[in-house]
Amino acid sequence: MTVGELTKYLEDWAPPGAAWEKDNVGLQVGSSRATISNIMLCLELDDEVLKEALKKKCNFIFTHHPLIFKPIRKLDTGKDQQARLIEKILKNGVTVYSAHTNLDFTKDGISFELAKTLKLKNIRFLELEEGNQYKIVSFVPAGGLTIVANAVFESGAGIIGEYENCGFTLSGEGSFKGSAKSKPSVGKKNTFEKVEEIRFEFIVDSWKLNKVVSALVKSHPYEEPAFDIYPLKNKNVNFGAGTIGELEKGMNEKEFLSHISRLLKTKCIKYCSGKSVQIKNVAVCGGSGSELIQSALNSGADAFVTADLKYHAYQDAKGKILLADAGHYETEIMGLSPVEKKIKMFIADKAKIKILKYTGSTNPVKFYKQ
Secondary structure (H helix, E strand, O other), X not given: OEHHHHHHHXXXXXXXXXXXXXXXXXXXXXXXXXXXXXEEEEOOOOHHHHHHHHHOOOOEEEEOOOOOOOOOOOOOXXXXXXXXXXXXXXXXXXXXXXXXXXXXXXXXXXXXXXXXXOOEEEEEEEEEEEOOEEEEEEEEEHHHHHHHHHHHHHOOOOOEOOEOOOOEEEEEEEEEEOOOOOOOOOOOOOOEEEEEEEEEEEEEEHHHHHHHHHHHHHHOOOOOOOEEEEEEOOEEEEEEEEEEEEEEEEEOHHHHHHHHHHHHOOOOOEEEOOOOOOEEEEEEEEEEOHHHHHHHHHOOOOEEEEEOOOHHHHHHHOOOOEEEEOOOOOOOHHHHHHHHXXXXXXXXXXXXXXXXXXXXXXXXXXXXXX
C-alpha cells in the first residue's frame, strides 16, 4: 500500500479543504509514492518520536500538529533543529503526513473523541462551519440523468449529514440552436430545437467543486452542457468546531472536575465556576477553543472543557458557565484513536502493516508541585 492510497482514504474523511485556511495540512515530508511498511501515530513529531519510529521500522508517520507550519526559508542543518529533523526524515526514507484543523473540524475527529472520552451522550457539533458549500444546477436530457447523477455522486457531491446521493429534479423544456460547427447529440445543427430536460440540482463542498464539475461535464450527453454554480451561506452539517453532549447523570462542580481529571489523566485543571449547580450539558473543544465560549453559552452548556484559555476568558465567563482548561495535549491526544481505527478498517487484510502509537509523551508542558 502506498502513502498516496492511504492519505486519499484519510482525506475522504478529514478533507484538507475543511481545514483553517492558514493551516498547513497534508504531506509534510517524503513521497506519496512510497510503499508503507509500518505506521507511527503521534500528536507531534520530534527526535524521540522519529527514533522510536525507526526502531519499529515505521516509514510513515501521522501527526496531528503539522511538522511544517510556518514557511521554511532555509534549511541550515548546522544551526536549526527542525532542519536537522527533516534531514533525518529524508535520509531514512520516512514520509510525514499531518491532519490538523481538518481533523478538528470533521465528524468523529478530535472534539468528538474528547466528548466520547468524557462519556458524553448525543454528541453533535457545537458550531457548524458555513459558507463552504455550493449548489450546482444542471439541465440534462431525460435519458441521460442516471449517468450524470451517478458521476457527480461518485465524485463526492450530494452529501448531507448521514445521507448520500442527495439531489432534486424537476421536468421542463430546454431549447437551443447549434451553429454550423456544432455537434448536437440531440437534433440537428443550424436548427432550433426543443427538448424535454430535467433540472438536476445538488450541493457540493467547496474543496470538491472542481472534481464534481469535471465529472458533470464529462458525463453529460451534451457537447456544451449548461449548469449554474451558486455559493451558499448554509451551515454545513458535515463539518464544524467543537462538540456538545450530555452526561448520563448530572454532577456537581467537584464531581465533574474529578471526572475530567480521571478520564483525561491530568492532575492540573484551571477553571472558573459557572451558574449551574448540576453539570449536565457539556461542550468541549480539543486544543485551543476559547473562540467557542460564546457558542457554548448560546447552546445552554453548563460547562465547557478546552485548553489554552486566557485570564480574561475566565473573568468574562465567571458565574455564567464552568470553564475548564484541561491542557492542550490532554484534550487532543485521544484523537489518535479514531485515526487508528480508520486506518485499520482501510488496510484490513490488504497488507501486514503495524499501526503503532508513540509510547512516550511529546507534551512540552510540565507541572511543578512543591
